[in-house]
Amino acid sequence: MDRSVRFYVDVLGFTCGMQTPGYSNLYRDAVRIMLAAPNAHGDWKAPKFTGQLYIELETADEVDALWAAVKDRAEVIYAVDDFDYGAHEFGICDDNGYSLAFGAPSKPTVGRPV
Template identity: 45%
Template sequence: MNLRALTPMLRTPDLAATVAFYTQVLDFQLSAGDAAGGWAALERDGVELMLSRLNAHEGDLAPAFTGSLYLRTDDVDGWWRRLRERARVCYPIEDFGYGMREFAIYDNNGYLLQFGQPIAAFDEA
């Protein structure tokens, strides 16, 4: 009895704009669904994300999520150069005492996306 994956599903009032953000800004590919159908599955480099319209059954009025999506990368500086002018920045790139170099941006809904790379990876390069 094993878990095989965890795929976040984010709700949005404007599914088309959210699909556009993830495909145009972050280069995810649409793998299933579409805005007209009310949900979409996206993929990039083996990372999966699902998006859906707000859920009327649960009384959604706006996007809501108390955590963040943490994306580990092999080139955090490259991502920073790419995204710092294309998205609202939460905090700029920085080395943290817990061994990660990271930064964070918000998507078009205000969901927090953190990008990180172990600092040890820089020492090995």
């Protein structure tokens, strides 16, 4: 838990609001992430999540600023770019290998629909 909190705070700029040995609240702007250890309600054997967490930012400029701050501090999955589906985003791995994408609507450009 400590290592994960440090990654989200030191690399991604989140603030830790509350932390216990098995639970942490992390905040950045309008985003809240809760990290929790396995609980007694299920038979936990190993991590099961196999997707990508998408964190939407307000503007493409915010995506660019975050990209500049983290690109040399995290494992990059894909660099910041504009995609055909209208998003300006990048992807990295967190300290546990989970895939995180940070994006916003693409910046309008002449001749390209938004």
